[in-house]
Amino acid sequence: MTAMLxxxxxxxxxxxxxxxxxxxxxxxxxxxxxxxxxILLTSLGEGARRYVDREFxxxxxxxxxxxxxxxETTGGAPPIYGTAPRDxxxxxxxxxxxxxxxxxxxxxxxxxxxxxxxxRSREVIVLGTTAAxxxxxxxxxxQGEVLPARARSEAMAVCVLGSKLKNELFGNRRAIGxxxxxxxxxxxxxxxxxxRGESLGLDLRDMIIVPVRTAEQMFNTPGxxxxxxxxxxxxxxxxxxxxxxxxxxxxxxxDDDITLISQDSMLAAxxxxxxxxxxxxxxxxxxxxxxxxxxxxxxxxxxVSQRRKEIGLLKALGGxxxxxxxxxxxxxxxxxSLGSVAGIVVAWVVVNVLARLWPVFPLAPPxxxxxxxxxxxxLSGLIFSLIPARRAAALDPVLAMRGQDQ
Amino acid sequence: xIELDGINKTYQVGEFPLRALQDVSIxxxxxxxxxxxxxxxxxxxxxxxxxxxxxxxxSGRYSLDGNATETLGEEARARLRADYIGFIFQAFHLINRxxxxxxxxxxxxxxxxxxxxxxxSALDVLEQVGLAERASxxxxxxxxxxxxxxxxARAIVMKPRILLADEPTGNLDQASGHEVVDVLExxxxxxxxxxxxxxxxxLGKRARRRIRMVDGRIEKDTDDxxxxxxxxxx
Numbered sequence: 001m002t003a004m005l006x007x008x009x010x011x012x013x014x015x016x017x018x019x020x021x022x023x024x025x026x027x028x029x030x031x032x033x034x035x036x037x038x039i040l041l042t043s044l045g046e047g048a049r050r051y052v053d054r055e056f057x058x059x060x061x062x063x064x065x066x067x068x069x070x071x072e073t074t075g076g077a078p079p080i081y082g083t084a085p086r087d088x089x090x091x092x093x094x095x096x097x098x099x100x101x102x103x104x105x106x107x108x109x110x111x112x113x114x115x116x117x118x119x120r121s122r123e124v125i126v127l128g129t130t131a132a133x134x135x136x137x138x139x140x141x142x143q144g145e146v147l148p149a150r151a152r153s154e155a156m157a158v159c160v161l162g163s164k165l166k167n168e169l170f171g172n173r174r175a176i177g178x179x180x181x182x183x184x185x186x187x188x189x190x191x192x193x194x195x196r197g198e199s200l201g202l203d204l205r206d207m208i209i210v211p212v213r214t215a216e217q218m219f220n221t222p223g224x225x226x227x228x229x230x231x232x233x234x235x236x237x238x239x240x241x242x243x244x245x246x247x248x249x250x251x252x253x254x255d256d257d258i259t260l261i262s263q264d265s266m267l268a269a270x271x272x273x274x275x276x277x278x279x280x281x282x283x284x285x286x287x288x289x290x291x292x293x294x295x296x297x298x299x300x301x302x303x304v305s306q307r308r309k310e311i312g313l314l315k316a317l318g319g320x321x322x323x324x325x326x327x328x329x330x331x332x333x334x335x336x337s338l339g340s341v342a343g344i345v346v347a348w349v350v351v352n353v354l355a356r357l358w359p360v361f362p363l364a365p366p367x368x369x370x371x372x373x374x375x376x377x378x379l380s381g382l383i384f385s386l387i388p389a390r391r392a393a394a395l396d397p398v399l400a401m402r403g404q405d406q
Numbered sequence: 407x408i409e410l411d412g413i414n415k416t417y418q419v420g421e422f423p424l425r426a427l428q429d430v431s432i433x434x435x436x437x438x439x440x441x442x443x444x445x446x447x448x449x450x451x452x453x454x455x456x457x458x459x460x461x462x463x464x465s466g467r468y469s470l471d472g473n474a475t476e477t478l479g480e481e482a483r484a485r486l487r488a489d490y491i492g493f494i495f496q497a498f499h500l501i502n503r504x505x506x507x508x509x510x511x512x513x514x515x516x517x518x519x520x521x522x523x524x525x526x527s528a529l530d531v532l533e534q535v536g537l538a539e540r541a542s543x544x545x546x547x548x549x550x551x552x553x554x555x556x557x558x559a560r561a562i563v564m565k566p567r568i569l570l571a572d573e574p575t576g577n578l579d580q581a582s583g584h585e586v587v588d589v590l591e592x593x594x595x596x597x598x599x600x601x602x603x604x605x606x607x608x609l610g611k612r613a614r615r616r617i618r619m620v621d622g623r624i625e626k627d628t629d630d631x632x633x634x635x636x637x638x639x640x
């Protein structure tokens with residue numbers, strides 16, 4: 001007979017909320033904003049993760065990237081003396097084409113050069129590569145054609161322009177067949193890339209693609225920046241990697257001086273980073289819930305001192321200290337619950353509106369964000385109302401009803 | 407029913423200790439009508455709070471209906487309070503946001519009694535104090551006398567055996583005061599033990615047993631009825 005019915009407690013607290021509408025509204029707002037911000041910010045993080053995920057998938061998951069030099073990704077500081085690895089050469093890349101599971105090999109030499117047409121000039125990234133790059137990176141030309149097969153082994157004076165570069169130089173005029181100056185060489189424009197925007201951090205619109213031999217001469221280096229490979233759809237990645245290593249080891253006098261990056265491992269790394277980032281964002285957003293908790297504490301303390309007489313009365317009417325404590329804790333928890341529901345609704349609406357306005361970005365809350373937000377809100381509400389509730393429970397009923405301090 | 411034995415209570419008021427109760431011993435039987443009078447600070451309210459288990463003595467023994475209360479914890483004291491004692495205050499102490507009915511139901515709500523039974527009991531006692539038709543009003547729509555009668559209804563809704571009234575007519579005009587006293591005396595006639603603390607000589611004299619307190623001591627204990635030893639049957 002000592003416990004108050006839950007329903008009665010809810011009703012008692014609700015009547016209190018109705019009585020103090022402004023105060024209740026403000027607290028609901030604080031909790032709601034906190035919960036909504038946790039959900040929204042984690043949705044952004046999760047959206048970023050999904051975006052990256054999708055970008056990688058768009059590349060096809062059969063991508064294998066070879067970097068010159070051995071890079072330990074398992075940790076540890078880089079060596080003080082830069083190991084001078086053997087260059088990864090065009091011949092190495094061509095040797096890799098012998099692997100049966102390999103569908104295409106695109107060697108890449110990268111550098112920057114100014115590209116000029118009469119008086120207009122622009123400093124852009126130059127990719128020296130072969131026709132295979134178009135297949136591996138899923139790129140297409142909007143006009144003209146891709147690099148010819150001969151560009152694999154000949155330093156042809158031809159180039160493919162990124163769409164933005166083409167516009168900067170030619171405007172609306174036709175670029176195919178025209179000559180541009182790249183560094184100190186003249187090259188004929190044979191194609192213009194399709195507009196696709198950024199891919200893996202490289203602005204495809206603002207660059208120029210030239211035959212790999214041409215780039216080799218321009219930048220005076222036999223070393224490749226990297227080699228991109230596309231494997232057969234059902235190829236065994238592990239085996240292909242082993243073959244790649246074996247071939248390079250053979251050609252590099254037994255040195256294992258390359259780094260292989262598969263798309264899976266890159267994706268895993270990105271996923272890791274973005275998940276961590278999302279968690280960090282969530283933690284930052286949770287601070288707003290902490291603030292809401294402190295607000296609840298302050299307002300509860302005021303409420304306790306305003307309701308001293310009532311608390312004293314409840315005790316005189318047979319209410320125990322525990323009941324009074326429960327009433328005050330219950331009040332906070334009810335408030336936090338209502339605020340959480342409001343926050344979830346707000347977050348849901350905002351996520352849906354943003355998703356409609358910005359369909360490219362896959363905005364969505366991760367599964368854990370709602371329970372985490374509500375859990376943090378409840379915990380914060382509970383912890384911060386412990387002090388007011390204990391203060392209320394400890395009130396001396398006689399003094400409280402007389403309206404005196406203890 | 408109520409046995410106080412050698413109760414002492416000292417408050418710290420500023421730097422000086424105030425001896426509110428000094429070695430007070432008193433036995434009150436079931437069904438008695440008792441008034442406690444005395445000047446301000448004589449300890450009469452403290453005595454009332456002591457009997458009502460709202461205050462703890464520094465020393466001495468208090469047994470309520472055979473239950474030794476000194477060693478009880480807060481929870482057990484709250485339970486005894488709910489079962490045995492109804493309080494009536496000078497300032498009514500009704501909760502403004504609740505209706506008359508809800509105010510009267512409050513002790514039963516705290517005791518965890520279901521809404522249906524609660525409502526019936528509350529309506530019954532409101533009927534008893536003549537305010538059944540005011541059940542859905544809020545305190546700010548009632549007069550002082552009505553407020554105190556609602557408070558009485560609240561005090562008796564749990565069917566306590568003891569009614570403790572601290573200056574029940576102190577905030578009322580004479581007519582309202584009479585109404586309230588009538589209600590209280592009717593309850594006493596029906597068997598409830600009534601203990602009234604008051605300054606009001608006229609009210610105090612109505613009680614069959616009158617206690618006069620000075621400086622925390624019982625100075626005088628007059629009993630009109632020889633049936634003071636009356637029933638302690640429970």
